Amino acid sequence: MIYGAMKFSIGGSLKLAFRPWVEGLENIPAQGPAILASNHLSFSDSFFLPAVLDRKVTFIAKAEYFTAPGVKGKLTAAFFKGVGQLPVDRSGARGAGEAAIKAGIEVIESGGLFGIYPEGTRSPDGRLYRGKPGGLARVALATGAPVIPVAMIDTEKIQPPGQVVPKLLRPGIRIGKPLDFSRYHGMEGDRFILRSVTDEVMYEIMRLSGQEYVDIYATAAKRQIADEAKQRSEAAKRAASDGRDEQRGTDEDRDGA
Structure with missing residues (x-):
């Protein structure tokens, strides 16, 4: 109910103001679980992608967004919950990773769409960086869910790091064909398999986005x-x-x- 209201108000406003173009919407399944693996150029990525989809996408977000005190804190928490963000405690590097993986598996097992940024953080300069093998690959191999590569285009120009007020530019979203890693199901403990799966996904994101790839x-x-x-x-x-x-x-x- 809250998500639907938020999607209608925020998603509708984003589409009206920024007019994002989209390619490959047919690659998003009408039902059933899937992992959306995207490049990460801007804070606004987590809003533009859900805005153009008919289905709810759940991303993970810092727990601090949900626990800030006061009226502003409550409004912020309500906003992030409303747009499908899931709080994860990042107080410890390993603990944060495990929490994110657990959250992703729960979303997938409930039949939902789980959104994740394999780079682990926003790109500092618009280039595509090496994907971290822990989250994306482990969720995919533990659940057998298909991985759908996604490329956000020009969102860093709309809201560069540190800029609060976005520029009215037109972003793009390219959605690739689902990648099937079911052949590796249950092998999430093999670091070489995790690396191989992650690199294959990053290659598809690079192909869709046209970004320069940096292997760090x-x-x-x-x-x-x-x-x-x-x-x-x-x-x-x-x-x-x-x-x-x-x-x-x-x-x-x-x-x-």
Whole structure:
């Protein structure tokens, strides 16, 4: 009931304002479980994809979105529940992963659509990064559900990281054909199989999105970008300090002349 109302109001507003184009809607099953594995360019990805589908898609979200205090916190929690987000405690890396996998399996076993971002976090620069083998592959192999690759197009231009108010640009969504990994059912404990399944899905996402692929994790790329930004900032501060010292020396020489 809440989801339907939220989808009608939010989904309808998004489609009216942004007019997202969609290819491959016929690849979403009318009923039964499936995993939607998508690239992740923007915070808004979790809203644009459900907006164009007739069925409910359940994504996982930080538990903090559901537990913030006060009126604002309650409204935020109601909003995320209404759009199909599922709270997961991320207080521990391993615990968070296990919680996400358990949540995904529960959604699939109930016959629903489970949405997941194999990269584990938003892309820092619009490129496609290596998929993490833990969540997506383990849910797929434990349940036997088909994996449907999804490519979000240009959503990073609408709402770049840190930007609250989105730009009115037209995003796109490409939905690929379902991938069947039932041949590996029950082999979720084999790390080589998990890697192979994840890489196959990422290849399909890359093909659909046209993104440049980078064979490192997005989290590592973010650390690298942050380190480089810090180094540039420190270098700029040193250059500014050296410039002040040089100017001070020039002034002293002039005064002593």
